[in-house]
Amino acid sequence: MEMNHTQEHVKNKHVLINKSIGCTVSECKYHAEHADFCTLDHIEVVKHEGKADSIACTDCGSFEPKKVH
Numbered sequence: 001m002e003m004n005h006t007q008e009h010v011k012n013k014h015v016l017i018n019k020s021i022g023c024t025v026s027e028c029k030y031h032a033e034h035a036d037f038c039t040l041d042h043i044e045v046v047k048h049e050g051k052a053d054s055i056a057c058t059d060c061g062s063f064e065p066k067k068v069h
């Protein structure tokens with residue numbers, strides 16, 4: 001297990017959360033859901049402008065949408 005990961009017991013499931021990566025994007029399939037953290041070991045932060053000059057120019061490049069049921 002990575003050092004930054006915490007194992008938590010939620011709804012009878014073990015869930016790993018990475019407390020080094022805070023995230024509020026609950027629509028992402030990697031979001032910890034019960035807490036505002038990511039569950040991945042590593043994410044890629046990207047810019048979507050040629051030159052980033054504000055927070056709005058950056059994104060999580062590891063985002064993947066949750067499957068809609």
Ligand code: SF4
Nearest residue numbers: 023028030031038060
């Ligand atoms: S992959 Fe990115 S958007 Fe998804 S939970 Fe992790 S940090 Fe948030």
